[in-house]
Amino acid sequence: xxxxKVGLIFGGKSAEHSVSLMSxxxxxxxxxxxxxxxxxxxxxxxxxxxxxxxxxxxxxxYKKEKFHSFMPWSAEWTGVMDADIxxxxxxxxNGEDGRIQGLFELAGKPFVGADSFSSQLAMDKITAKxxxxxxxxxxxxxxxxxxxxxxxxxxxxxxxxxxxxxxKPCSLGSSVGIRKARDEKELLAAADFAFGYDNKxxxxxxxxxxxxxxxxxxxxxxxxSSPGELLPSREFYDYExxxxxxxxxxxxxxxxxxxxxxxxxxTAHKAYRxxxxxGYARVDLFLEKQGGTVLINEVNTIxxxxxxxxxxxxxxxxxxxxxxxLERLIAYGFDYFKQRKENVDEGLGR
Numbered sequence: 001x002x003x004x005k006v007g008l009i010f011g012g013k014s015a016e017h018s019v020s021l022m023s024x025x026x027x028x029x030x031x032x033x034x035x036x037x038x039x040x041x042x043x044x045x046x047x048x049x050x051x052x053x054x055x056x057x058x059x060x061x062y063k064k065e066k067f068h069s070f071m072p073w074s075a076e077w078t079g080v081m082d083a084d085i086x087x088x089x090x091x092x093x094n095g096e097d098g099r100i101q102g103l104f105e106l107a108g109k110p111f112v113g114a115d116s117f118s119s120q121l122a123m124d125k126i127t128a129k130x131x132x133x134x135x136x137x138x139x140x141x142x143x144x145x146x147x148x149x150x151x152x153x154x155x156x157x158x159x160x161x162x163x164x165x166x167x168k169p170c171s172l173g174s175s176v177g178i179r180k181a182r183d184e185k186e187l188l189a190a191a192d193f194a195f196g197y198d199n200k201x202x203x204x205x206x207x208x209x210x211x212x213x214x215x216x217x218x219x220x221x222x223x224x225s226s227p228g229e230l231l232p233s234r235e236f237y238d239y240e241x242x243x244x245x246x247x248x249x250x251x252x253x254x255x256x257x258x259x260x261x262x263x264x265x266x267t268a269h270k271a272y273r274x275x276x277x278x279g280y281a282r283v284d285l286f287l288e289k290q291g292g293t294v295l296i297n298e299v300n301t302i303x304x305x306x307x308x309x310x311x312x313x314x315x316x317x318x319x320x321x322x323x324x325x326l327e328r329l330i331a332y333g334f335d336y337f338k339q340r341k342e343n344v345d346e347g348l349g350r
C-alpha cells in the first residue's frame with residue numbers, strides 16, 4: 001500500500017514557537033510510519049521556511065539549515081514537497097489565524113484542521129465572543145480595547161467590571177501575554193504587557209470557577225469528548241505552568257454527573273458550530289463554583305499536542321489512542337478538501 005505523504009509544518013513566527021516544536025515532536029512520534037510518510041517543514045521565528053530531515057525538533061539545530069524567504073512550492077522543491085496532505089502545527093499568529101490555511105486553499109492543497117475563515121473567527125477572541133453571544137452561550141463579563149488608553153481602560157473597567165480581572169491579548173494562545181490584575185495599578189501594567197503582544201486587548205472579570213476543557217472533532221458529524229479539569233499549581237494556568245514547570249494536575253475525565261456533563265458537552269458542541277468549524281478543536285470552559293453555570297471561554301483550532309496536552313489526553317481517556325487520533329484528523333482533512341472541491345466544481349458548472 002502506498003504511503004500517504006504528510007507535510008508536517010511547525011515552528012512559526014509566533015510567541016508560541018517553542019510549543020509548536022513540542023507538539024510537532026509528539027505528532028511525529030505517534031504518526032503510523034507504516035501508513036504515512038512524514039516530511040518536515042520548519043518555519044523560523046523570522047518567518048523563513050526550510051525543508052529538513054532533522055527530527056530532533058530542537059530550535060538551535062534548525063539554525064544550520066538552508067532557509068527560503070517564503071515560497072514553499074518553489075521550483076527547487078518541486079516533487080520533494082508534493083505532499084498528499086499538510087498538517088500545520090503552528091500555534092498562535094501566522095499559524096492558527098487562517099493565514100497558513102489560506103495559503104493551502106489558494107494552492108489547492110488538502111490540510112488538517114479548520115479552514116481559513118473559521119480559523120480567523122476562533123483566533124480573534126473578540127469576534128468569537130460576539131458569535132458565542134449570538135449563539136446564546138453564557139460568558140464571563142468582559143470589555144475590549146483597541147487602544148492602550150490608560151484613562152479609558154481604568155474608567156470603563158471600574159464602571160463595568162470589578163477586580164480582580166484577567167487582561168489578555170486578543171489573538172494569542174498558550175496563556176501568552178495574560179496577567180491577573182487585582183487593582184488599577186496592576187490593571188494598567190497588565191494592559192501595557194498585553195498590548196505588547198497584540199493591538200486588541202480583552203479585560204475579563206475573574207470569577208470563582210473550575211477550568212474545564214473538551215475535545216471536539218469532525219466535519220458534518222461531530223464527536224465531543226467527556227470534559228477534563230485543570231488543577232493549576234499556580235494562581236491560574238499560565239505559560240510557565242503549562243510548558244515549563246509541568247506541575248499542573250488533571251482530572252481526565254472529571255466526574256460531574258450526567259446532567260452537568262451533558263450541558264458541558266452541548267455547550268462545547270454549540271461553540272464549535274457557532275464558529276463554523278471543521279476538523280478539530282479544543283473548547284475551553286468555566287464552571288462557576290456558585291450556581292454551576294457553564295461559561296464558554298474560548299476555542300483553540302490548533303491545540304497543543306505535547307505530552308501534557310489535554311486534546312489528545314481526553315480522547316485517550318475514551319479509548320482513542322494518539323496514533324488513531326492522528327489518523328482520524330488526517331481523514332477529516334481529506335474529506336473536507338473533497339467536499340470543498342465538489343462545491344467549487346459544482347459552482348463553476350463542471
